[in-house]
Amino acid sequence: MQYFSKILGSSSSFPYSIGESVPSHDPAELWTLSRGSHKEIGDEALIFSFHPGKSRLALSYGGSAADLAKNGLQKLKTLRHPDILKFLCAEEASDGTILVATEPATPLAQILADQRRGLDREAIQWGLLTISRALGFMHQSALIHGRLSAMAIFVTPGGDWKLGALEAVTPHAHIARYRDVSMIQPERYRSPEVARGNWDIVQSAPAHALDSWALGCVIYEIHTGSFSAPDQLRDTSSIPKEILPAYQKLLSSAPVGRAPAGELQNFPYLTKSRFVDLNMFLESLAIKDSLEKEAFLKRLPSQMDSLPRSFCTHKILPLVSTTMELGGGVAAFGCIVKMKDIMTDEEFKKRIGESFALKWYGNMTPDRALRIELINNLEKFIPCFDEKAINNSVFPAMCSGFQDMQSPAIRDASVKAILHLAPKLNDKNLNSVLMSHFAKLQVDPEGAIRTNTTVCIGRLANSLNSSARQKVLAPAFVRSLKDPFPPARAAGLVGLIASDSFFDPRDIATRILPAVAPLLIDPDGEVRAQAFKCLNAFIPRLTQFSTVLERQAEEARLKSSNEGKRAEVSSATSNGAGSGGWTIGGLGGSLSSLTTSFMGSKAASSAASPSSAPTGISSVDAANILAQASSHPKGESHTSSGEASGSATSDSFGVTAVATQPPPVDDDFDADDGTGWGEIDVKISQPSTVVAPAAPRQSMALGAPAVMAPSASTGSLASGGSAESEDLWSLPPPTVTRTTPKTVHPPVATPRSRSAKNEGDDWESLLGGSSTNNLKARKPPSRLGAVRR
The missing domain is CATH 1.10.510.10 (Transferase(Phosphotransferase) domain 1)
Incomplete structure (x- = not known):
């Protein structure tokens, strides 16, 4: 055998390689039989090898053995008949060696x-x-x-x-x-x-x-x-x-x-x-009419269990595959599907997957009935394909089924079958290409297709990456909840329940539950049942998240309280040392401010009483002012009970100055006069009561509800307010006082009123806005006088 392998290896034109030997049981031993396979495509063959020095007949009869071998090769080439061993190729070496390849046989x-x-x-x-x-x-x-x-x-x-x-x-x-x-x-x-x-x-x-x-x-x-x-x-x-x-x-x-x-x-x-009848019909299958062919192929799967397995795989399969290519259709494919039960997985993959299946699924036939059969049986052929074949050939052909608007059955079958391909799809095909097709299928005219698309999205949620989940899951399921087809709404609810772990609590509260709530009273009983299940699945998530938020808020309050206490201790230590925040620069600025204030008060006093002391500040007054300033820490304002008629102001250094005469009061009292008040920074640790600044005055139209300024007890985290003695999560919800609308008699239409309506009423003022300039420029309409007060 090694000798023939060497001969075969040196002969580059012979396309077959020699494998294991096959006993011939021929007493003449003219030929040596071996298994062989094609070097490129791997097709099996039977190899006949003749060598003058190795054949027993050649040793006995000399040159006549070579003549017999050549005669046999010539007749094998020229005699062509279905029942004569099929010749494939031959090679004759210079030393008389003859190599002949035929169809595989024993x-x-x-x-x-x-x-x-x-x-x-x-x-x-x-x-x-x-x-x-x-x-x-x-x-x-x-x-x-x-x-x-x-x-x-x-x-x-x-x-x-x-x-x-x-x-x-x-x-x-x-x-x-x-x-x-x-x-x-x-x-x-x-x-x-x-x-x-x-x-x-x-x-x-x-x-x-x-x-x-x-x-x-x-x-x-x-x-x-x-x-x-x-x-x-x-x-x-x-x-x-x-x-x-x-x-x-x-x-x-x-x-x-x-x-x-x-x-x-x-x-x-x-x-x-x-x-024998079966074999005879198979041999003439190509020339049978379509009715006979279809009837025979429909009966064939039921008979395949009683047929030899080798007969089914090596004879029925090639003939049926050829029939499919020639338009045999669904009946022929039923025989191929039956092969899955007869053949081993390895044999099925080798003989069907590599030879036929990729050709069928990679180039979808225009015969829609056959396409549906191919798609419905895709699961049986998935093991025959590797990931490269699926992503490059099978998946693009399947996507064409999503776009076949002529056949809803093909679109529906393609959606169902894609679940079998998903584990072998690459990241782009799964998270981008497939999801884009599903987005279109969710608005398909057929309700069943929309339902199955939603179901598939829910089943593929675990396979999607995090980015695709954020973009696809919530919008897809929320969209399905508004579907007019009840099974589609139920599928969306089931998908939400199955993929609840992928949703953020904020999305649950703001996007999902508002869409689920209307389905609690859906006319369809199945939808209502799923809606309650969905609600029960998400409420514990929100409850748990609320507990987390409460714990975080408590930790934040404790942290602020500790920081405030440390600030008080630091301030007390600074005051005890005698220097505190009183730097040289700060002391100079305080003295300058106090001197200016004191001189102003002296001047006023001199104008009122000409016999008073001359203008200036004595050493005693300066000592009193310094003592008063040092008794108040930086950043606090203080007003004694005996100064009810005065007004206290605080500059950037926290020094308090008392005016002997209150400033005049005008309409813009609440506005910031630029004297340094601004917003008072109150630490949370301070026990004093926080008084919110008064809101700017607004001109209100007659009959508009009054807008109350928020009190200190209803401060919110967003506005920076706090209530030290109460838990934010335990506060009652805010109550809104609604005034009873007063009856307004419709006025008589006048040209003036119509022109005012056309010009545009002051809707902002009527709704509690602040368009005061327009109200001052225009008198109230005469119809307001009809309001019953």
């Missing part, structure tokens, strides 16, 4: 040696019929096979028997040549006249005489299992009674009286068989 002699219980009856019937047809073809061409035996018959993986070993094929007109090659025929298969050497009788006998005798010997061997001598042919106990008459006619002692081997195919024993 010698019948090897099968008989391995079969302890004998061959199946139906397999024998079909095999004998095919060999009879091959011999009939040769005899009609006036050719004699001359070497028929169990070693000359080859069985294909599909169960067909093929005639081979054509080395001794001789034209009947040149029967004398057969005398030189008759030694290649095993002795037990030789006819009586050949065994005795009566060549005159052989020459005058019909062309079928030699082969008919050999065929009778083959019938005996396949029924008994062994055949070693012609005397055994008299024992007919193992021969079926149905074929016994034909067996006896084939073995007639007179060559002229032997039945032609080619007529055995018409014998009732061979034709009355369901297996």
Whole structure:
């Protein structure tokens, strides 16, 4: 074997590689048989190898063995018949070595040696019929096979028997040549006249005489299992009674009286068989009309369980696949689906997935009925595809089904089948391309398609990345909740429940629950039930989140309280040291401010009483002012009870100055006068009461509700207010006081009122706005006087 492998390796034109050897059981050993496979596409083959120095026949007869091998190669090339072993290619080396590749097959002699219980009856019937047809073809061409035996018959993986070993094929007109090659025929298969050497009788006998005798010997061997001598042919106990008459006619002692081997195919024993009928129909399947073909293919899956597995995989499958390509349609695909139950997973992937499935799914046929069958059975073919094939071929073809607006059934089947492809889709196809198709399918005209799309989104939620979840899940489910089709709304609720862990509590409160709430009173009972389930699923999430917020708020209050206490301790320590915040620069600024204030008060006093002391500040007054300033910490304002008629102001250094005379009060009292008040920064730790500044005055139209300024107890986190003694989460909800609308009699329409309406009423003031300028510029309409006060 290594020798032939070397020869094969050095011959670059021979496309097959040699594998394991196959026993031939041929006494002549003209050829060495081996398994082979194509170097590029991997197709299996049977390799015949001849070498003059290795063949037993070559050692015995010299150069005539090479002539036999060349004759066999020539006849194999030229004799083309469905029942003759199919020739693939050959190679002849310069040293006389011949390599021949044929279709994969096994010698019948090897099968008989391995079969302890004998061959199946139906397999024998079909095999004998095919060999009879091959011999009939040769005899009609006036050719004699001359070497028929169990070693000359080859069985294909599909169960067909093929005639081979054509080395001794001789034209009947040149029967004398057969005398030189008759030694290649095993002795037990030789006819009586050949065994005795009566060549005159052989020459005058019909062309079928030699082969008919050999065929009778083959019938005996396949029924008994062994055949070693012609005397055994008299024992007919193992021969079926149905074929016994034909067996006896084939073995007639007179060559002229032997039945032609080619007529055995018409014998009732061979034709009355369901297996034979099946094979006959399969062979003529291509020429059957569409009705016959469809009826046969519909019945075939129910019969496949009783057929040999090799027959289904090697014969039915190629024929059915070809029928699909030629428009066989749904019935042919049903046979292929049945193969999944017959073949092993590895065999199914190798023979169907690699050979046919990718071609079917990568190029979707325009036959919509077949497309639906392909899509519905996609799950069975997924193991046949790798990720590259799915993303590059299968998935793009499936996306075309999403866009087939002519067939809602194809769109619906494509949506359902995509779940089987999802685990093998890459990130782009899954999170971008597929979701974009689903976004369109959610507004499909068919309610069932919208429902199934929503269901698929929910089932694919775990497979999506975080970015796709944020963009897809909430909008898709909320959209489905508004669908007019009740099952679509129910599917959206189920999807929300199944993917609740992917939603943020804020999204639940602001986006999801507002959309779910109306479905609690949905007319459809199933939708209402799912809505309550959804509500019960999300409420615990919000309750838990509320607890977290409360704990965070408590921690923030404790942190602020601790910071305030540390600030008080730091301030007390600074005051005790005598320096505190009183730096030189700060002291100078305070003295300057106090001097200015004091001089102003002195001037006023001098104007009122000319006999008062001269203008200036004495050392005693300065000492009193400094003592007063040092008794108040920086940042606090203080007003004694005896200064009720005065007004206190505070500058940026926190120094308090008391005016001896209050400033005049005008309409803009609440406005910031630029004296340094601004917003008072009050620490949370201060026990003093926080008084909110008065809101700016607004002009209100007559009849508008009064707007109350918020009190200190209702401060919010957003405005910076706080209530130290109360928990924000335990505060009661704010109450809104609604005034009872007063009855207004409609005024009589006048040109003035119509023009005012056309010009635009002051809707902002009527609603409590602040458009005071417009109100001052225009008098109230006369109709306001009709308001009952």
